[in-house]
Structures are given as structure tokens and as C-alpha cells.
Amino acid sequence: MQLEAAADQYARYVRDVRRLSAATVRAYRSDLADLSTAAPGADVGDVDIEVLRDWLWRASQRGDARSTLARRTAAVRGFFAWAHEHGLVTVDPSLRLVAPKRGRALPRVAPERALGERLDEMARSAEAGDPVALRDHALVEMLYGGALRVSELCGLDLDDLDRVQRTARVTGKGAKDRIVPFGGSAARALDAYVVRGRPALLGRGPTSASQALFLGARGARMGPRAVYDVVSRALSGITGGAGGGPHTLRHAAATHLLDGGADLRAVQEILGHASLGTTQIYTHVSHERIAASYRLAHPRA
CATH class of the missing domain: 1.10.150.130 (Tyrosine recombinase, N-terminal domain)
Incomplete structure (x- = not known):
């Protein structure tokens, strides 16, 4: 053949x-x-x-x-x-055939404080009730709060959310489903979007998007490119250079969880990693931060 x-x-x-x-x-x-x-x-x-x-x-x-x-x-x-x-x-x-060894690059991470301030800015902008502003705030909160991949976010339907338990059912790599938690900030942003923003966007598009959680300006299910544009604008100026994309928020969520004392196995489950080794790269990021703090603060550093 x-x-x-x-x-x-x-x-x-x-x-x-x-x-x-x-x-x-x-x-x-x-x-x-x-x-x-x-x-x-x-x-x-x-x-x-x-x-x-x-x-x-x-x-x-x-x-x-x-x-x-x-x-x-x-x-x-x-x-x-x-x-x-x-x-x-x-x-x-x-x-x-011998494969060349990959360089192990550490992921770029949005600073926790700067990211929090930017999300607060988005929340204030959404208070005016503009459907797109409500959607953008909920979208970024959900990516960061749930440590989601962009494909997982785009695939979310309304029925995948449990807004009482603050969990979402997502379909990850290999068509594997998992349940991820999200926090109070994401829950409030989602409630505001679902009640006030999403109905306005839904009226602009086809009925085929009626179950999709995140809708574009014309009422259709959002795709990865549109999500990337939203996140890039949201992160502009806080990650150094270009704003970064959805995976930057996933990196930030994983690193901030570990910085806050989360168990590595729990973070692995949240991220949907098949191997613990994939999750361990985020411990290197945290260790780098610890070392940097030491060098700045210790008199004998």
C-alpha cells in the first residue's frame, strides 16, 4: 500500500x-x-x-x-x-528511531493579585448588564475557577452545571468526563450571565445553540478562537508581553492551588491529567517562586 x-x-x-x-x-x-x-x-x-x-x-x-x-x-x-x-x-x-528530548519549559503564570484585580474590573464592567460583558466575565471566571481547557469550556451545556453544588461536568481528552468544582466568584458570575446575559445572546442565533452555555455575539456556541480573543484581552498587561490565552488561566489555577496548599493528587484530578508527572511541572513553578522570595528576603541569600 x-x-x-x-x-x-x-x-x-x-x-x-x-x-x-x-x-x-x-x-x-x-x-x-x-x-x-x-x-x-x-x-x-x-x-x-x-x-x-x-x-x-x-x-x-x-x-x-x-x-x-x-x-x-x-x-x-x-x-x-x-x-x-x-x-x-x-x-x-x-x-x-531516537526522539529528541523536549525542553521542559515552565508555563507562564498570571500573578494571583493582578489576576484578581482584573477579574474585579470585569465584574464591575458587567454590572451595567451588557450581555457580552456578562458573558466575558463568567467565561474568564470559569476558566480560572475550574482550571478548564478551552475545548472543555466550549463544550459546556447548561445541563452540565450544578449551580447549587458549584460543580461542572466536562468532557476532557479522550472523551473522558470528570466533575470539576468552581468557586463563589465563578458561581456569581455564571448566575448573572445565565439570568441576564445569555437569554439576550440566545435570541440572536440558531435554535441549535439552545443548550450551549457560552454563546457568541450572534447567538451560536462559542468556539476556541473566540474564547482565545476574550481571554487575550482580559489578560492584556498582566502576564508580560501578549495577554496569553485560555491555557494561561489553567496554568494559573493549578499553580495558585498548589501555592495555597492543595494536594497534588487533588490538583491532578481537577485538571484531568492522566499522569501525575504532568501535574508535577506546577510544583516547579511554585518552587521557583519560593526560591525567588528567599533570594529577595534572606540576608545571607
Whole structure:
């Protein structure tokens, strides 16, 4: 089978069977398309370790980041494991492929005090009753209060909220559901938006959005791009440089929880991380803050 046709089948497999996110499927498909370009007209069985090494080397020479090279390695490893399992190759050439180590960058975190002040400003702006201002305040409070991914926020329906218990049912990576708590500030912002803001936005759009929690200016369910724009404006000036996006609020929530004494396992559950190691990066952020405070305050630092 030709490499390109096999790559199409693999993309459907990771989408429908492994249920990877749409973004991951697109990235893997793009990586395999690039491999097909490097080996034009080749069958899957024609690709050996030397072809793969040359492909990665060319990517590094054009300046691809280590994270991109690592993802490309993961893409071809998954593809050839699948191809071997389905009898398309007799030997998996990717087994000898060495992935470049990723740099471990610490996430950018919005300062707790500055973020709180900005949320208070948004609350005051929403008091006038403008539907978009009410929505934006509730949206940012919910991202920060629930430590949500942007896809989880966009997928929220009214029925997913328990406004009495202050919890939300969200669908995370791998279509896994979890229950996340949110605080009093987010609850008040949501109540104001649901009662006063959302009905006005709903009247502008299609009935298909009738259950969506967060609506755009034309009444349809908000998408990630629109959420990013709202958050970027909200965070402007408080994170250094550009405002940052929804994930900046998720980073902030995780770090501030740990700074406040939350148990690492509890934070893992709130974030929906499959591995505790993924959550542990936030302990490094907290340790950096402790070290910085020490250096500033201790006379022998």
C-alpha cells in the first residue's frame, strides 16, 4: 500500500478508535503527509530507518522546534506500529528511531493579585448588564475557577452545571468526563450571565445553540478562537508581553492551588491529567517562586 493511502487510514484509526483530539489527528496527518513528500510514491514497506532519520534531520535543519521533532517521532512510531499490526510491514523501522528530548519549559503564570484585580474590573464592567460583558466575565471566571481547557469550556451545556453544588461536568481528552468544582466568584458570575446575559445572546442565533452555555455575539456556541480573543484581552498587561490565552488561566489555577496548599493528587484530578508527572511541572513553578522570595528576603541569600 502506498504511504499516503496508509496515512489516511491511520488518521481515521486514531480519530475513530483511539479517539485522539482533532488537533492531534491533524498534526499527525500533517507529519505523515510531510513524510510522504520526503519519500514520493513510496509504499509503506519502502520506508526504512535511514529514510526516517533523513526526514527528521531535514526537519531539524529547517529549524523545527524540539517539541515538533518529538511529535513527528511519536507520529511515525504510532503509524508504523499500526502498520505492522495490520500486516503492511514485516519490520517496524521506527523502533530504532531516537526522539529528541523536549525542553521542559515552565508555563507562564498570571500573578494571583493582578489576576484578581482584573477579574474585579470585569465584574464591575458587567454590572451595567451588557450581555457580552456578562458573558466575558463568567467565561474568564470559569476558566480560572475550574482550571478548564478551552475545548472543555466550549463544550459546556447548561445541563452540565450544578449551580447549587458549584460543580461542572466536562468532557476532557479522550472523551473522558470528570466533575470539576468552581468557586463563589465563578458561581456569581455564571448566575448573572445565565439570568441576564445569555437569554439576550440566545435570541440572536440558531435554535441549535439552545443548550450551549457560552454563546457568541450572534447567538451560536462559542468556539476556541473566540474564547482565545476574550481571554487575550482580559489578560492584556498582566502576564508580560501578549495577554496569553485560555491555557494561561489553567496554568494559573493549578499553580495558585498548589501555592495555597492543595494536594497534588487533588490538583491532578481537577485538571484531568492522566499522569501525575504532568501535574508535577506546577510544583516547579511554585518552587521557583519560593526560591525567588528567599533570594529577595534572606540576608545571607
